[in-house]
Amino acid sequence: MNDTPYAVLAPQDMNPMFARAFNSADIENLLALYEPEGQLVRQDGQVDVGLDAVRDNLQNFLRLGGMMTSENVYAVVSGDLALLRARWRLTTTTPDGQPLSLEGHTAEVVRRQPDGRWLYVVDHPFGAEPL
Secondary structure, three states, X not given: OOOOOOOOOOHHHHHHHHHHHHHOOOHHHHHOOEEEEEEEEOOOOOEEEOHHHHHHHHHXXXXXXXXXXXXXXXXXXXXXXXXXXXXEEEEEEOOOOOEEEEEEEEEEEEEEOOOOOEEEEEEEOOOOOOO
């Protein structure tokens, strides 16, 4: 079993753990939550595939700084796969010091790994937004 402090051992814990990893401001803590070929969907619908592309996207996100919270709405488990939805909020400031709050509703697929951890297969931070 992987004993990293960012190991997710139950799918419903993935989104709170993402917020914790973001709040650590360490890209490696975030990347530890993705499969090697994991996908991250951008707000414009483009899809980053694989850890190198996901790294680039998440590093841009980390540059915003601030504090994130993320609350699981549901986790539907089917064997080694789970469909997740969560609400997240990021509170930070703009470069000129003005308060900035971003939020979204996610849709994600995670998979149980042989060591028991759950990792993102598909992470869509805006996937459950109303159309």
